[in-house]
Amino acid sequence: MPQAQLLKYLEGITAEGHIGMDCSVVPTRHKGLFLISTTDFFYPLVEDPYIQGKIACANVLSDLYAFGVVDCDNMLMILGVSEGMQQAEKDVVTSQMIAGFNDLAHEAGTSVTGGQTVKNPWPIIGGVAFSLCSEAEFIRPVHAVAGDVLVLTKPLGTNVVTNVHQWLEHADRWSRVANITTEEEVKRGYEMGMQSMSHLNRNAARYMLTYGAHAATDVTGFGILGHAVNLAGNQNADVSFEIHTLPLIRGALACDKV
């Protein structure tokens, strides 16, 4: 959904803080403790349902990590089980998505203790992550000042490479990029994208706390520009972000221009 439209729908919601940011932070009835929570999903952009599950889990946790939260206390899993599959296929795909999500949650030192299942035309998996934190255990991403350095922890272009990888199966679409990339480059980019997306940003969260980062966000559905504008707009100080050097998955830029 377009970002502007989403924000329009959410106008009616009056939350304290910054509703466009990655996590919700609410003070609890227990003094000095904040409940930090987020929910996110991942669509079947990759062919391997196990990896889809891992990416979905990394995607949810990434929101916490963008707040400098290192320890997730608990996760819920939300599962869209495909109605368009045969039973045997559905069993394998669903079980593999769950396994991928669950395994990465354990790697992150947390666990999945509940959730909900819905029927959907395509398989979808997402979840909820929360952490109960004292003020020192997280960073509100609103303190950027002039002179701060922006760091990107993963290469851009994952959306492009997963899309172009699907084009390998469609001759007419593939013909649009056949002269600017190769099957080998696309497959390599796709592997790199899957690996990157299923990699936890937990160390980045640790470094944020260690080095007193001023702000952060995770770059997902709205792209680098959408998320940068959103992050800049949420700063207490009047700042503008200058983004000049972007790490990219090889081949993604050329294909993105098609």
Place this chain on the structure above:
Amino acid sequence: MPQAQLLKYLEGITAEGHIGMDCSVVPTRHKGLFLISTTDFFYPLVEDPYIQGKIACANVLSDLYAFGVVDCDNMLMILGVSEGMQQAEKDVVTSQMIAGFNDLAHEAGTSVTGGQTVKNPWPIIGGVAFSLCSEAEFIRPVHAVAGDVLVLTKPLGTNVVTNVHQWLEHADRWSRVANITTEEEVKRGYEMGMQSMSHLNRNAARYMLTYGAHAATDVTGFGILGHAVNLAGNQNADVSFEIHTLPLIRGALACDKV
């Protein structure tokens, strides 16, 4: 999804406690405090998107209330925006669903502070609710003993009346129930169902704590039988539930037999 199949998918998940119950309960790093959380959804079974939003919110909170949790600390909203609607229709429906969810959250003394949006063929709305509780502020629903009385806080038959209400628009389907009910009865049942489903069970949660209830569950997608079997199976004691007198929305029973 059939309950048995769902439980099969979830076999790989090793959570402490009872994964089939309404909420997840996890101890936090902060002594004596538990994070109680749940997620749930509601489909467009009713025609009014505002009521759909309210029902979705009541449905999520109902899981907390079934654990005797009176105060929800925070909610997230999960929104499926329909791809099958014209823009103007989509704007109205989405805004109304959000407003309904949000209004009922406020009525429940909590608020929505975040969430996520996904594209979907049909409009769907759900969310996440959590509460940070000390041991005295909630009830683990596993302490039923022989002699306990079962109390149902809402009438059954909401699924039937919402379905039959849709049949009013389909002459061939309506003909199957035309001789056992009337349009007036169906409309009355539908109104009652909507009112019932969008009504908070918060007082029931208060009474659970006041009178030391031993166990509870909310009766939703799996029906009274599915949820009763699940609840009975999760008890520490070896109990069986005898359900003999069921409050029903008028007309629902006859239609259910068609």
